[in-house]
Amino acid sequence: MLRVKSGDLDKMGLLFERYHRPLFSFLYHMTGKADVSEDLVQNVFYRMLKYRHTFTGEGEFRTWMYHLARNVLNDSVKQNKSRNHEDVHAYADRIDGGTSADAAFEKQQDAESLHKAMAVLSEDHREILVLSRFQELKYEEIAGILNITEGTVKVRVHRALGELKKVFLKNENRRKTHDM
Known part of the structure; x- marks a missing residue:
């Protein structure tokens, strides 16, 4: 640069x-x-x-x-001002790795569940998880991007992961109940 x-x-x-x-x-x-x-x-x-x-x-x-x-x-x-998420099915083919039909279907469902759970999170939680988990940035780098301390990044990631887990499990329970 x-x-x-x-x-x-x-x-x-x-x-x-x-x-x-x-x-x-x-x-x-x-x-x-x-x-x-x-x-x-x-x-x-x-x-x-x-x-x-x-x-x-x-x-x-x-x-x-x-x-x-x-x-x-x-x-x-x-x-x-419009923040509608596109259907995960349009992106699912990029996520699939060419496995068997059952495994591909399960992978697609997991990706869809994760995507839905991420969409429910607050923008702050979603952003910190994308930077740390999907972009694999170091906490030090994230602290520089967000203008916060590294300790604050750790706390926010922990809270965001907890919230994501809660939302994901809630959605999974709904899906399993619906599938029965």
Whole structure:
């Protein structure tokens, strides 16, 4: 990013190749909409170019990038006000790993249950889990992105996981009761 900042804009392609998938994953888990997430990724990279002068190189690039991604997401939410999640079935084929039909069906149900549980969580809980579990960022990096202490990140992750477990189990119990 420092080379992009100094005018070597060709390096932006390398950054895109490295980070567009993790950004898409983060934004998809936050919005639940693949097409919206793709647009938001483009907006993040546009802002990286536009605000390249703000990257100092003192912190990690990923922290700065996710901070921009959060701002793009927040701006999008303010503009659209509609936060409907797309049907998980549209994304299930990306989750499946080509196993047997029964295993694939069970995996799809688990993914659907997890997606539904994540959608019920507050935005703060969903965001902290996406960053820590799906994006696999270190607590130190998350603290930089959210402008909080590392200890606060640990507490929030613990609380979010507890809430996710509670919602997931509640949904699973409903599903099993309904299937009987």
